[in-house]
Amino acid sequence: MTATTGTVTRPPAPGRLAVLAIAAAVVVLGVAPWVVDSYVISLASKVLVLGLLAMSVNLLTGVAGLPTLGQAAYFGVGAYAAALTARTVTQAGLVQLAVAVAVSAAVAAVTGIAVVRTRGITFLMLTLAIGELAYSVALEWSSVTGGSDGRAAPHVVPLPGMGELRLDGYIYLWVLAVFLVLFALVSAVVRSPFGLALRGIRDNEARLRAAGYPVTRYLLGAYTFAGGLAGAAGALWISSQQFVSPSEVGFTVSAMALIAVVIGGLGSMSGAVAGTAVVVLTRDYIGGQLDGRGPLLLGIVFVLAVYLLPRGLAGLRTAFARPRAAGARGAGPAAGGDPPTRPPAVAAAAGRRGPSDSDGPGTLP
Amino acid sequence: MPVLGWLDTYLVSMVDGVAFGLLYFTLAVGLSLVFGMMDVLNLAHGTLYLGGAYVAYLLSDGGWTGLAVGLGAGVALGLAGGALLAALTQPLARRGHLDQALLTLGLSIIGADLFLLAAGGETLPAEAPAGLRGSVELAGHAYPAYRLVFIGIAAALALAVYLVFERSSLGALVRATVADRDMVRVLGVDTRKVLFGVFAAGAVLAVLGGVLGAPILGPGPGVDAHVLVMSLVVVVVGGLGSVRGALLGALLVGQVDTLGRAVAPEYAAFLLFGAMFAVLAVRPRGLVSVVRTAP
Amino acid sequence: MRIGQAGAAAADEGSQGEREQPAQRAPGPAPTGRAVSALLEVSGVTRCFGELRAVDDVTLSVSEGARHALIGPNGAGKSTLFNVVAGALRPTAGRVRLAGRDVTRLPEWRRARLGLARTFQHSSVLLHCTAVENVLVSVQREAGVAARMLPAPRRRRALVDQCLELLDTVGLAGREHLRAAALSHGERRQLELAVALGARPRLLLLDEPAAGMSPAETARLTELVRGLPREVTVLLIEHDLDVVFGLADRVTVLHLGRHLATGTPQQVRADPAVREAYLGASDAAELF
Numbered sequence: 004m005t006a007t008t009g010t011v012t013r014p015p016a017p018g019r020l021a022v023l024a025i026a027a028a029v030v031v032l033g034v035a036p037w038v039v040d041s042y043v044i045s046l047a048s049k050v051l052v053l054g055l056l057a058m059s060v061n062l063l064t065g066v067a068g069l070p071t072l073g074q075a076a077y078f079g080v081g082a083y084a085a086a087l088t089a090r091t092v093t094q095a096g097l098v099q100l101a102v103a104v105a106v107s108a109a110v111a112a113v114t115g116i117a118v119v120r121t122r123g124i125t126f127l128m129l130t131l132a133i134g135e136l137a138y139s140v141a142l143e144w145s146s147v148t149g150g151s152d153g154r155a156a157p158h159v160v161p162l163p164g165m166g167e168l169r170l171d172g173y174i175y176l177w178v179l180a181v182f183l184v185l186f187a188l189v190s191a192v193v194r195s196p197f198g199l200a201l202r203g204i205r206d207n208e209a210r211l212r213a214a215g216y217p218v219t220r221y222l223l224g225a226y227t228f229a230g231g232l233a234g235a236a237g238a239l240w241i242s243s244q245q246f247v248s249p250s251e252v253g254f255t256v257s258a259m260a261l262i263a264v265v266i267g268g269l270g271s272m273s274g275a276v277a278g279t280a281v282v283v284l285t286r287d288y289i290g291g292q293l294d295g296r297g298p299l300l301l302g303i304v305f306v307l308a309v310y311l312l313p314r315g316l317a318g319l320r321t322a323f324a325r326p327r328a329a330g331a332r333g334a335g336p337a338a339g340g341d342p343p344t345r346p347p348a349v350a351a352a353a354g355r356r357g358p359s360d361s362d363g364p365g366t367l368p
Numbered sequence: 369m370p371v372l373g374w375l376d377t378y379l380v381s382m383v384d385g386v387a388f389g390l391l392y393f394t395l396a397v398g399l400s401l402v403f404g405m406m407d408v409l410n411l412a413h414g415t416l417y418l419g420g421a422y423v424a425y426l427l428s429d430g431g432w433t434g435l436a437v438g439l440g441a442g443v444a445l446g447l448a449g450g451a452l453l454a455a456l457t458q459p460l461a462r463r464g465h466l467d468q469a470l471l472t473l474g475l476s477i478i479g480a481d482l483f484l485l486a487a488g489g490e491t492l493p494a495e496a497p498a499g500l501r502g503s504v505e506l507a508g509h510a511y512p513a514y515r516l517v518f519i520g521i522a523a524a525l526a527l528a529v530y531l532v533f534e535r536s537s538l539g540a541l542v543r544a545t546v547a548d549r550d551m552v553r554v555l556g557v558d559t560r561k562v563l564f565g566v567f568a569a570g571a572v573l574a575v576l577g578g579v580l581g582a583p584i585l586g587p588g589p590g591v592d593a594h595v596l597v598m599s600l601v602v603v604v605v606g607g608l609g610s611v612r613g614a615l616l617g618a619l620l621v622g623q624v625d626t627l628g629r630a631v632a633p634e635y636a637a638f639l640l641f642g643a644m645f646a647v648l649a650v651r652p653r654g655l656v657s658v659v660r661t662a663p
Numbered sequence: 664m665r666i667g668q669a670g671a672a673a674a675d676e677g678s679q680g681e682r683e684q685p686a687q688r689a690p691g692p693a694p695t696g697r698a699v700s701a702l703l704e705v706s707g708v709t710r711c712f713g714e715l716r717a718v719d720d721v722t723l724s725v726s727e728g729a730r731h732a733l734i735g736p737n738g739a740g741k742s743t744l745f746n747v748v749a750g751a752l753r754p755t756a757g758r759v760r761l762a763g764r765d766v767t768r769l770p771e772w773r774r775a776r777l778g779l780a781r782t783f784q785h786s787s788v789l790l791h792c793t794a795v796e797n798v799l800v801s802v803q804r805e806a807g808v809a810a811r812m813l814p815a816p817r818r819r820r821a822l823v824d825q826c827l828e829l830l831d832t833v834g835l836a837g838r839e840h841l842r843a844a845a846l847s848h849g850e851r852r853q854l855e856l857a858v859a860l861g862a863r864p865r866l867l868l869l870d871e872p873a874a875g876m877s878p879a880e881t882a883r884l885t886e887l888v889r890g891l892p893r894e895v896t897v898l899l900i901e902h903d904l905d906v907v908f909g910l911a912d913r914v915t916v917l918h919l920g921r922h923l924a925t926g927t928p929q930q931v932r933a934d935p936a937v938r939e940a941y942l943g944a945s946d947a948a949e950l951f
């Protein structure tokens with residue numbers, strides 16, 4: 004079936020500019036190890052790894068409308084699983100990645116059964132509790148996790164037969180390769196029928212149920228997928244740091260990921276990565292120069308982001324690009340729906356998407 | 369008599385469980401009511417406890433005066449902190465709950481780092497008043513006297529909160545606001561005043577919990593997050609917006625946590641997980657549910 | 664508002680003839696010329712909210728292909744009954760059967776998959792999604808690809824074309840790529856109808872579809888519903904009695920949660936009990 008009617012229009016294709024921007028970003032990221040020093044490159048690895056974690060938070064918070072503070076739990080599960088695999092089974096990065104994804108997705112699926120029945124702030128509360136309990140587990144289950152000493156892992160070998168990656172630049176390239184694949188995968192999922200269903204649930208759960216969607220199952224699917232993604236980030240953390248300790252499972256990591264998503268603009272995957280860059284640079288780079296006061300700066304960034312960036316960086320971008328012109332007929336009698344003002348409902352978390360960022364993931368800032 | 373033997377072995381842990389349960393209650397009740405009334409999830413609640421614990425550490429002089437001064441300072445600090453938090457979150461009320469949670473989260477991170485800057489990375493020993501430093505005999509076991517006194521004081525505090533909330537006209541107003549905020553507003557009550565009051569009272573309780581609890585759970589990095597999460601679990605288990613629920617949840621969580629630590633130290637956190645999910649599976653809105661949760 | 668092409672999509676789905684008046688008869692199944700089977704049977708349904716019996720022992724049967732209207736004063740329990748039929752509410756007592764199958768215990772989404780689609784009393788669209796995406800949600804469900812986690816561009820294009828046609832049918836051509844939040848109230852109602860039709864329903868529940876619509880939009884809506892193929896059975900709640908009597912071949916009146924009367928529009932119009940319910944025994948001429 005093809006559209007032939009004159010009045011029927013196609014959805015706007017992703018702009019050439021966006022494609023160019025992505026290509027440029029990939030090139031810049033790819034040549035980075037030959038340009039900058041090893042401290043910066045290891046920081047860049049960190050941004051990519053935590054950026055994946057932020058994307059998993061964003062999938063739940065920005066796409067499905069479930070604000071989470073517990074993704075570090077699955078990040079930690081993935082990291083410990085990868086570390087144990089590396090110590091006892093194989094140095095092969097791909098195998099560690101697969102194990103980490105499988106284990107963390109399984110844990111997310113089991114814990115998710117209880118969690119996805121709740122919404123809004125209750126969901127936030129419950130995931131926060133899960134994150135913190137996971138921290139306790141990491142600390143106390145010392146026969147597996149090594150307790151507060153953490154677990155070290157040998158250097159990664161991306162594929163069997165290759166050499167160990169010892170230089171920061173090579174490690175970065177391995178992280179980047181996995182990151183790009185997963186970024187493409189997540190972007191595809193957001194554009195898929197499943198992704199549309201999640202956005203629909205975020206906007207109006209009752210409508211989706213009436214349209215024949217088993218909402219809880221879809222959310223459990225999203226939770227499991229996001230858990231697996233966080234686990235993949237955990238495996239890459241082991242690749243890049245060769246070490247995991249309970250502090251990587253802690254509340255601060257989840258909080259960083261959530262604020263990165265908020266700064267980047269809910270729903271935008273490239274925004275989540277950009278937000279992560281802001282957060283990591285603030286805490287580690289600038290904070291490092293200010294006598295280790297990174298957390299203080301991070302807290303200030305939180306407060307500023309909440310007061311000053313109600314729609315995140317993405318909102319800033321669209322506000323400059325197209326000042327609310329889309330759809331001039333917003334003055335219907337049923338108020339409360341105009342995109343720029345977020346409705347004060349529990350699900351309001353979702354309302355951050357701007358009026359014209361439907362291209363969402365895809366463009367790199 | 370295996371049961372009696374078991375009881376005897378873990379008696380100390382069980383009494384500890386009561387002490388910690390009541391400690392979590394002082395935080396959970398404020399958290400629960402503020403959330404029940406205004407849907408504000410105050411993630412800086414643990415910071416208030418930490419502040420109280422540092423106050424106790426600074427002012428404790430080994431005597432009763434130090435404790436009294438500490439309590440006075442705690443009340444002042446709680447009022448100031450509660451007022452500040454309420455004032456900061458109010459402008460965001462129309463913007464949705466996530467923003468309020470994020471704001472208090474940011475404040476708690478700032479608070480934690482400032483405490484770290486001021487007090488260093490060690491967990492500080494806060495001394496109980498000299499007269500209570502010893503132990504007493506408890507069914508054949510030595511038990512720290514201060515903990516027993518703490519249980520007494522905290523139980524009295526819990527009872528007072530319960531009576532004010534359930535029996536007084538002020539409490540009725542708070543309960544009504546929890547149940548139907550708009551209706552109370554329509555009746556001509558300034559709900560913002562009620563919110564401010566509950567916010568401040570909750571903050572004072574949390575700080576007092578810190579002042580009194582410092583000899584049991586001393587001030588140090590990470591303590592704020594720990595007590596915050598424990599009280600969150602209490603609220604989730606107990607049910608939102610209810611004093612009775614908070615108390616029930618607190619005693620349950622206290623038992624599971626300390627007893628679990630004593631019986632199976634490696635798996636204590638799993639036990640807590642399990643208890644939380646078990647309660648949620650049977651009663652999704654907690655043991656005592658009063659708030660209609662928005663769909 | 665452009666009028667026309669209403670039922671363009673409907674036309675290729677089946678004939679829209681057979682609009683003869685049903686036989687004048689008392690409520691209850693009775694043999695007529697053609698075989699009429701009940702698509703929806705509601706028997707003895709009661710739904711309480713605390714002390715309030717919002718729906719009180721209502722029995723109702725909607726035959727296949729019917730245009731059945733549910734009317735009654737405010738508080739009659741129409742929307743509650745709707746929600747019980749759709750599965751959003753569980754009845755306190757009684758049974759609901761859809762196409763002969765007992766669906767009383769089935770969750771809402773399962774009933775939707777049995778061919779039940781609905782619109783809501785207050786527009787219920789996905790405000791942050793575009794009009795096309797709104798319709799796509801039900802179209803992709805109906806096509807059985809909703810759970811796919813990877814996009815299939817070619818398949819999607821076909822589904823999007825289907826959505827565009829539906830939007831054209833309900834009169835939203837040219838507004839396809841606007842976010843629902845940017846649509847007017849009346850347009851959102853039209854969008855909702857497109858969403859419901861996108862599910863290719865056997866039974867379409869319309870809860871006050873004309874509420875908040877302009878007279879032109881209402882006329883268009885009436886035309887559209889009238890043009891639906893007879894495979895689609897319609898049960899609608901409506902306050903606009905012009906719409907009711909313009910569309911319905913059968914009318915059920917609820918009053919204070921109870922079933923008051925069922926019959927043809929003429930029978931219901933003439934029923935003294937109905938007049939009393941609406942107007943308290945006074946002259947009902949101006950009402951109808």
